[in-house]
Amino acid sequence: MEIEKTLVLIKPEGVQRHLVGKIIQRFEDAGFKIVGMKQCWIDKEFAKKHYTEDIEKRRGKKVREQLINYITEGPVVAMVIEGVESIEGVRKIVGGTEPKNSPPGTIRGDFAHVSFAYADKKNISVKNLIHASGNKQDAEHEIKLWFKNSELHSYKTIQDFFFH
Numbered sequence: 411m412e413i414e415k416t417l418v419l420i421k422p423e424g425v426q427r428h429l430v431g432k433i434i435q436r437f438e439d440a441g442f443k444i445v446g447m448k449q450c451w452i453d454k455e456f457a458k459k460h461y462t463e464d465i466e467k468r469r470g471k472k473v474r475e476q477l478i479n480y481i482t483e484g485p486v487v488a489m490v491i492e493g494v495e496s497i498e499g500v501r502k503i504v505g506g507t508e509p510k511n512s513p514p515g516t517i518r519g520d521f522a523h524v525s526f527a528y529a530d531k532k533n534i535s536v537k538n539l540i541h542a543s544g545n546k547q548d549a550e551h552e553i554k555l556w557f558k559n560s561e562l563h564s565y566k567t568i569q570d571f572f573f574h
């Protein structure tokens with residue numbers, strides 16, 4: 411059993427569509443603990459530190475540029491979520507990258523439906539509401555980038571008393 415921390419961002423269209431509460435509810439329902447949370451409107455320089463050159467290697471230069479435009483178009487809600495193997499668990503709740511292929515029951519499958527093909531045709535990033543760290547290394551980098559230590563809290567919830 412490993413208690414991990416992971417970074418989640420509700421992307422600008424999630425905030426604009428008033429989905430913040432519903433999205434957070436999904437993580438709380440599964441027993442995950444929010445240990446840090448804030449709203450930020452980041453600039454392109456900061457966005458480049460979040461979407462590093464790694465994304466360019468995986469998805470190409472164009473996708474990285476589109477993503478930087480997307481993530482800076484309005485405020486995001488950033489949070490650090492803690493729980494048992496939370497990196498994998500949170501991504502399961504989030505769903506797949508392409509909403510079209512993300513199954514019902516996932517955030518991206520329930521609140522979005524667009525495809526890569528549609529986004530590519532419009533020359534925009536695929537709008538999929540949420541970011542969640544992909545692995546341990548990314549989670550560590552992203553948490554450090556978005557949160558100071560003093561903004562993260564250590565406390566007990568009902569989960570700690572009964573399940574851990």
Ligand code: ADP
Pocket residue numbers: 465468469473476477506507526529530534535536537538540541542544
């Ligand atoms: P995830 O966010 O599911 O971990 P990636 O890290 O691979 O996925 O990609 C980051 C983001 O880039 C995705 O969430 C999505 O918004 C966007 N994206 C990825 N691939 C494409 C694509 N082919 N066309 C448009 N946007 C894309």
